Amino acid sequence: MTTTAEFPSLMLRDVHADERPRERLIRQGVQSLSNQELIAILLRTGTKKESVLTIANRVLKEFEKIHELKHATFEEIVSIRGIGEAKAAQLLAAIELGRRLAQKQVDSRFTIRSPQDAATFLIPEMSSLQQEHFVVLFLNVKNQVLHKQTIFIGSLNSSIVHPREIYREAVKRSAASIICAHNHPSGVPSPSPEDIDVTKRIQEAGFIMGIDLIDHIIIGDHQFISLKEKGYM
Template sequence: MWKGKTMSQKYTDRVREQLSFYSANQTELSDLFAVLIGGKGATPERCQKLAGIGLEELAEMSLEELGEYVPKTAAERIYAAFELGWRTIKVRSRGQRTILRSPQDAADFVRSEIAHEKQEHFVVLLLDVKNHLIGQETVFIGSLNASIAHPREIFKTAIRRSAAAIICLHNHPSGDPQPSAEDRNVTRRLKEAGEVVGIELLDHIIIGEERFYSFREHDLL
């Protein structure tokens, strides 16, 4: 029985043809997803939806979370593509990685980004076993409390990136870096969670206008 191509197959054929004539960086993000998904699952609507979510959010999704948007085999291909991207970044950065040797190093690294923000920004620095920086994530923006700064969200990226340790930092818009009771509570919970998952909380640093407070330097970690 003769069968013509489906709309999704025609779509992916067109995208592949474009790739053969133009460089990948001239290709729409949704079209790149069409190549990864392939077959009947690569509908324009589905690919555009993925592009709308954005690379940053998609890159942090688990295989199961990606599977909510695309068929299982397509989710596996997308997941693998992001992993290849992470590994490429690691290879390219060898020999020029930032090494964080002290609380001062960590504070200086993010100070210009968050010191003068009007809201609290909670940043996580991801480190390998030699304290090389392998990633940075702003986990949330807003007032710090135990319900928002949940260890699950903070360690999620660290686990995915195979980090050996993390340094957490957040700013105090008031300019005073002295920790609140909530800051201490969050630090305690993060330390306990890190011990459970095997990823050390090296420090929790509060950035003020001109000074910073290190829980490590005050022997609270």
């Protein structure tokens, strides 16, 4: 069987109808399609000179790895030859929908029993962020996630992270405990002295408020470190 992925320069009219991406999806299921073919379906049409498969292949070459597409901006996509504003918007909408669906899978009253659980909940969204985000999970007495909130965006600094902002929200949500987390865009989750200092300040405020800081998770490139497991709390 000849697949369109093997010959990216083929025009669709040169490919047997049964082997075209949309027809293969209908007949064999979406899992049978290559990344190139999935992108081609999203783009829908090519140009007078190039097939949609050729343009889809160019998208993959531009971003090298499929997961890099989640970082793509509108300007980057529309700069690719053969892609206009409409096609760029279609791609970005599909990427965002996929991200939201992935997050939704872990958002429904997720129970956190370990640092790994917390990381599983947070990594899908936080490992791809280009700036540092400081996020707090508010938990009930069963360690179920009541609410997730980004407290601030930017480099972690003890003068910026105010425990009162965190615990004001915790009281509002009737949270029994909290878990703090932030990402390192460098991909390396090793804690800095500032990370440890901020954690201790939040933990001390929690003792006074009667709301336990369970852990502080630092997220890198699909890896994490628990400050509690490392003995910093």
